[in-house]
Amino acid sequence: SGGSLVAYAEAKTYSGSHGHIAHADATASDGGHALSEVVPKKKKLVLLGTGWAGMSFLKNLNNPTYEVEIVSPRNFFVFTPLLPSVTCGKVEARSIAEPIRNIIIKKNVDISFSEAECVKIDPQNKKIYCRATIDSHSKGEEEFAVDYDYLIIAVGAQVNTFNTPGVMENCHFLKEIDDAQKIRKNVIESFEKASLPSLSDEERKKILHFVIVGGGPTGVEFAAELHDFVNEDVVKLYPKVKDLVKITLLEATDHILNMFDKRITNFAENKFGRDGIDVKLGSMVTGINENEISTKARGNGKTSSTPYGMVLWSTGIGPRPLIKEFMKQIGQGNRRALATDEWLRVEGFDNIYALGDCATINQRKVMEDIAEIFRKADKDNSGTLTVKEFQETLDDICERYPQVELYLKNKQKRNIVDLVKEAKGDAAKQSMELNIEEFKAALSEVDSQMKNLPATAQVANQQGAYLAKCFNRMEECEKNPEGPPRFRGTGHHRFHPFRYRHLGQFAPLGGEQTAAELPGDWVSIGHSSQWLWYSVYASKQVSWRTRALVVSDWLRRFIFGRDTSGI
Ligand code: FAD
Incomplete structure (x- = not known):
């Protein structure tokens, strides 16, 4: 726990001593050597997280006067918009992950990486406590503390179960690469299991009942992927069970894809109706056990239970334990995300920034x-x-x-x-x-x-780039403040406040059709938008390596179909 780590750190008497700061101090106190050898100590910038916000910050940072230490439990970036494509074998998991060290190596900045999770932030002493996520056999080595001058928190969020009983134990989630791989394995195994000769049709139907909870973009895209998979591959590979497949989408509100234009919502609901996806609107999940999912209708309060084979829970996000704990510590205990000002600084702190899904800009002005x-x-x-x-x-x-x-x-x-x-x-x-x-x-x-920007990669990406630009120009801007005059002077910041630019959003609906909502109130639905989707997502890849892998996966799927090996 965080508490034991603090005790551990104190016992080891860390004195601002992780990594390179110690090196700078050693140079300065190196006996009789001339003072001219003393290099000014670099400001230490600690970045938590290698997701959209962290990666974008890193890619855009090019000020060599900082010493950067990245702490993240995963040593790669994941292109999350393509996670649903991994669940049914359209794209390989490896193709959407970029090793963070591939990005670091191209930078002219002093950057180090530790595969660990931060478990506690101590703003008074400008220190964070971390625990390595890789197995370490030598006792003690897996926990360490890091000092910072600036802390950038970009740890994202976690799934929100709304304390619904049985969700954690019985549902799949789609947040990380591992999740997508588990779903893929489970989907294939469901078809193999349902094809065993010893089962009754009733048992087969149960195994092949896929339930998706949450009609947001992720739930809708997974439903569409699964439907395409059944239509294009299962019919050929598992002809005996193809008619027993059922896909149900449960949504608690009145419509799926609530955050999209009404035209898109209507089209998606009608398309899913034609495709045989059972969309149940106003349906709240009250509990899930090993065999059944229980729901309550919002209108008449009627409850019912249905047997299922697999459930994907995709109803939204909540703060990670680290953020919950930190918010409590700094008096933001009853918030859903860390409140920052428009310069992305955590309220009350000049040297701690938060961005992406773990933060929200408090726009009181x-x-x-x-x-x-x-x-x-x-x-x-x-x-x-x-x-x-x-x-x-x-x-x-x-x-x-x-x-x-x-x-x-x-x-x-x-x-x-x-x-x-x-x-x-x-x-x-x-x-x-x-x-x-x-x-x-x-x-x-x-x-x-x-007050709340949407929790999307687009926001996280723009915030990361904005903050990197601020750090790139820190000294220059201190001398020549920019931004509207009312933002200058004491108590305000040196830079322009962060402004989000919405570039549009996509909702893939299956059958090579996508709904696109672009700036200027432009809505397009159909095959042409699917091609736009392919080109945008190919161009948004973070490296030429992942771009080549993703495009070749798409081609492979067009030519040979999905990979149904389940490995
Ligand atoms: P993340 O990308 O989640 O990154 C968080 C990072 O912090 C990770 O590296 C994690 O390992 C690390 N971390 C976690 N805990 C700790 C800790 N204690 N210490 C240190 N590091 C930690 N958005 C769009 O705009 N368009 C889309 O099409 C889209 N599709 C999506 C599809 C799916 C399936 C999902 C799950 C999300 C999708 N999103 C999309 C949303 C988008 O992925 C998120 O908004 C975005 O990832 C947020 O970026 P982030 O950097 O805040 O968090």
């Missing part, structure tokens, strides 16, 4: 900014704006806060009139002028949404 925009638009100081002026104001806000635009688009509220009508009810029909309070009321729902 959003409403103040909006009020400021309102006041500027109110040229005659009347305290009211016409709807036309509101629309222009809203455009201004959308430009500054892409989350607002994203939210309005997702809710199909493309113009202010809809928002105003909603806030004022019938009164809006009589008066199409609003004062600031009414305007704020119209935006209040948006305000609560604006």
Whole structure:
């Protein structure tokens, strides 16, 4: 536990002594040698995590004045958007993993890597405590402490079971490469098992009942992959059991793919209906045992239990134990992710940054900014704006806060009139002028949404690149602060605040069809978007090596079908 590690670290009297800092100190105190040999001590930057945020930070960092130490339980980066493709053998696991040392070796920065997980952060002493994740037989060596000047927390999140009984013991998850490989093995084994001669049809049906809990992008993509696999490969390879396969998708809310445009949601629901995927909306899972999954209908409270062969649990994410513990330590105990300011600094700390899925930007200033925009638009100081002026104001806000635009688009509220009508009810029909309070009321729902950016690779990737650029220009920016004047001066930061740019999102729906939602309210669904998906994901690979592997996997699948060996 974290506690025993602290005790252990104290017993060993670590004195700022892991890795290269000690080396710098030794140089400085090297007997009678001239002082001219003393190299200024590099600032130590510790990075936790080698996922999207960590990898992007690392790839973009090129300031050799830092000494970087990476701590992560895995020594590779995973291209998570292709994990669902691994579950049914479309892409090989190896093809979407890039060894972190391949990235380190190309950098002109002093970087070291430890395959370990951080188990405790001690901000007072600027120290983290770590435990190696590789087997170590020599006692004690598997635990160590690292000092830092700057700490960058990019540890991602973990699956959220919402404390539903039996989920941990009986479900599959799809978060890591291991998970995808386990699912793949289980899928193939299910077909082999169902083909054994000793079973009854009832038993076969149970084994071949695949249940997916959660109608978000991952659940939907897995359902589509599985359906394609059954249609394209199982029919040929396991003809006797092909008609016994059932895929059920359970979603607690009223629609799948909630975060997508309504047109995409409708198309996906209709397509799955035609494909024979049983989409059960408003269906809450209440428990899972070895044989059955129990659900409760949201509308009428009716409960039912269904036998299953395999369940994938994909309902969202929650904080990792390290983050939960750290939040408690720093008084953020009741949050779902670490709160940072717009410069990605953990609230209350100048030298600790958090990004990606483990963090959320606390944008308390959003409403103040909006009020400021309102006041500027109110040229005659009347305290009211016409709807036309509101629309222009809203455009201004959308430009500054892409989350607002994203939210309005997702809710199909493309113009202010809809928002105003909603806030004022019938009164809006009589008066199409609003004062600031009414305007704020119209935006209040948006305000609560604006606080959270989506937990996506796109956000993590942009945050990593942003932070690396800040560190690259740290000294220069200290001398010449940039950003709007109101952000300069004491208490503020030297850099422009982080701004997210939404580049669009994809939802692969199977049958070589993908739904694409791109900036500018552009929605495209079908085969052409599938080709766009192939090209975007090929181009977004982090190295030419993984790009070549992924593209050759796709070609292999087109020519020879999926690999059904289950290894
Ligand atoms: P991660 O990428 O999860 O990386 C976290 C890193 O921290 C890992 O290296 C982990 O080993 C390490 N770590 C964990 N604990 C510790 C510890 N205690 N100490 C040190 N290191 C630690 N997003 C999109 O934008 N588009 C998509 O199409 C998409 N598809 C997805 C499909 C799937 C199946 C999944 C699971 C996610 C998908 N996402 C997608 C979401 C995206 O993967 C995440 O938002 C993204 O990975 C978040 O990046 P991160 O760096 O915060 O965390």
